[in-house]
Amino acid sequence: MTELIRLESLWKIYPVGGGVTALRDVDLRIEEGEYVAIMGASGSGKSTMLNVLGCLDRPTHGRYFLGGEDVSTMTDNELSEVRNLKIGFIFQSFNLIPQLSIVENIEVPLFYQGLPRHARHPRSRELAELVGLGERLGHRPNELSGGQQQRVAVARALANDPLVLLADEPTGNLDSHTTQEILDLFDDLHGRGRTIVVVTHEDHVAERTRRVVRLTDGRVESDRATSRAAGVPA
Amino acid sequence: MRAPYKVADVMRLSFQSLARHPGRSALTALGVIFGVFSVIAMLAINEAASAKSELLLRELGSDNIIVNAVKPSGQEEGASGGSGRRSVLVYGITFEDVDRLRTVPGVRRCVLAHRAQRIAYVSGKELAVEVIATEPAYADVARLDMTAGRFIVATDATSKQKYCVLTATLARKLFGPYDPLGEPLLIGGDVYRVVGILARLPKAMETGSDIENTIIVPLITHESVASLYTIIRLPGSEVREMAEVNQVILQMENEAAVERAAPVVRRLLQKYHDREDWRVQVPQELIDQQRKQARLWNITFAFIAAVSLLVGGIGIMNIMLASVTERTREIGIRRALGAKRRDIVGQFLTEAVTLTLVGGLLGIGLGQLVPTVVGQVLEDLDVVVSGLAMLLPFIMAVAVGLVSGLYPAMRAAKLDPIEALRHE
Numbered sequence: 001m002t003e004l005i006r007l008e009s010l011w012k013i014y015p016v017g018g019g020v021t022a023l024r025d026v027d028l029r030i031e032e033g034e035y036v037a038i039m040g041a042s043g044s045g046k047s048t049m050l051n052v053l054g055c056l057d058r059p060t061h062g063r064y065f066l067g068g069e070d071v072s073t074m075t076d077n078e079l080s081e082v083r084n085l086k087i088g089f090i091f092q093s094f095n096l097i098p099q100l101s102i103v104e105n106i107e108v109p110l111f112y113q114g115l116p117r118h119a120r121h122p123r124s125r126e127l128a129e130l131v132g133l134g135e136r137l138g139h140r141p142n143e144l145s146g147g148q149q150q151r152v153a154v155a156r157a158l159a160n161d162p163l164v165l166l167a168d169e170p171t172g173n174l175d176s177h178t179t180q181e182i183l184d185l186f187d188d189l190h191g192r193g194r195t196i197v198v199v200t201h202e203d204h205v206a207e208r209t210r211r212v213v214r215l216t217d218g219r220v221e222s223d224r225a226t227s228r229a230a231g232v233p234a
Numbered sequence: 235m236r237a238p239y240k241v242a243d244v245m246r247l248s249f250q251s252l253a254r255h256p257g258r259s260a261l262t263a264l265g266v267i268f269g270v271f272s273v274i275a276m277l278a279i280n281e282a283a284s285a286k287s288e289l290l291l292r293e294l295g296s297d298n299i300i301v302n303a304v305k306p307s308g309q310e311e312g313a314s315g316g317s318g319r320r321s322v323l324v325y326g327i328t329f330e331d332v333d334r335l336r337t338v339p340g341v342r343r344c345v346l347a348h349r350a351q352r353i354a355y356v357s358g359k360e361l362a363v364e365v366i367a368t369e370p371a372y373a374d375v376a377r378l379d380m381t382a383g384r385f386i387v388a389t390d391a392t393s394k395q396k397y398c399v400l401t402a403t404l405a406r407k408l409f410g411p412y413d414p415l416g417e418p419l420l421i422g423g424d425v426y427r428v429v430g431i432l433a434r435l436p437k438a439m440e441t442g443s444d445i446e447n448t449i450i451v452p453l454i455t456h457e458s459v460a461s462l463y464t465i466i467r468l469p470g471s472e473v474r475e476m477a478e479v480n481q482v483i484l485q486m487e488n489e490a491a492v493e494r495a496a497p498v499v500r501r502l503l504q505k506y507h508d509r510e511d512w513r514v515q516v517p518q519e520l521i522d523q524q525r526k527q528a529r530l531w532n533i534t535f536a537f538i539a540a541v542s543l544l545v546g547g548i549g550i551m552n553i554m555l556a557s558v559t560e561r562t563r564e565i566g567i568r569r570a571l572g573a574k575r576r577d578i579v580g581q582f583l584t585e586a587v588t589l590t591l592v593g594g595l596l597g598i599g600l601g602q603l604v605p606t607v608v609g610q611v612l613e614d615l616d617v618v619v620s621g622l623a624m625l626l627p628f629i630m631a632v633a634v635g636l637v638s639g640l641y642p643a644m645r646a647a648k649l650d651p652i653e654a655l656r657h658e
Binding site for chain 2: 051054056057076077080081083084085089091095096097098099100108109111112113116117156160
């Protein structure tokens, strides 16, 4: 197993009202191919954790290695590039761009890689297929159901073949049936070797992962394997 | 490792975004449309005015003062009139006037022209023509071009044989495909021999009422002037009208002399004429007047252009700022998916420029109406919209897009991706 993510005594302090500490001295390692849930109550620091892991934010102290590369001191441009090449985001509210078609939404990361249209197209079609969106590729997001929109978002997150999929409450806006569908899709991706980190406060989502990291007041309170990890070397 | 962006890709993106609010986009482009239209009008008027000035200078000559006889509007009867049924209207410049004009300081040459309407006959064809009787120097001061043969010369006035020069158009009408040089032509009972063909007559000089069908003959001053009456036959009466001299071209020593002499010439004519049966044309004055008028319209259109482009620019900035706010989440998404700040700047800047591009193109389309619109108010200008007159305002429009799009684009790029993603 190769180490994919390593956080070393990571702190995040927001300079508001004399300083709000969101993450305190966090150490965390995630191996390639892991399926991890990050849990915690609101204010526990899990959103900050996601932002840091997603290279949207830089830690105040400590180091963050992603794929062996120290990303904690990178410039804004470099971080953009890391997000573009190594990270796949899935959001609670899908975050598709309304004026773009499904295919165009899936292609956005490739667009910022500078890939020409003719090179983007086959890839996005293939991904749409993979997440179970064979048709409706020319439609706009608002013409799809929530579950379908989240599938588009998953396809988009996979477009750049990222090192890690970062999902932020991915089923928070879905009904129980589509929640199961999306979680099945995650299982499937995990089965294919994808590394997935899910930030959630819902137990039934966390149960589907192999490992749960629980945050309280910006500290890692617990870090243990789930029942599903039994027998499966994580 | 990034391949360069395909401009077409970003442009398509802009069109997609603008197409979401077609009405809003159209209204925003309106300022640019009017701005571009006004700049086109400005440039077209400028071009037309300077073309007109050039034409006036070329046709009239900057060193000339031209005095034309003008038929007075009241139908007064002349002194030498006969019975009530046969009257003569005498007006315009007299030989006495000419003698006085010759004394104006700075005059180098004084060339006279007399006009009359006659019927020309040749091999069974007859045609109403305008005859200009003038002196050899006319060709020089009126800048006439000969296409064949020669102009009248001094000896023509005294020779027994009468000679004439035709305009090319008239030569074609009278002689068809045959060479008219040396051919006889019957004009009002006299036989003339054609010795030369003129390219054309200068229109601006008001050479005659029918400059297409003009014949030039030598001016014979000792001949009875009565032979050059123009006879107008009406039922029951016959009016003969004439001016002793229809046109005097004073060629001055230089342009400064023109300026000094023009008021003197006017005063002289005013003194001896109790009615306005003359008009003084000073090319330099005409040009100045032309320029003044053009400048006035230029200022008007420059003002409209400036206001339109400024308001258009502010409108674009405003709409782009609104767009940035509305699409904060989109910006956050794009940043999360790998867009750099400069990509966001590029996207919003392209959108602003696209707006002005469309506005500019529509403005150019509307600009095709400039000749019609401006033609209404500046009738004597031949207004044409040239390529340059379209290119320049187009570039200006794009510049407006760039300038007014920059601030909103920078603001969009400065947004914090996390905040932007959270934006509702």
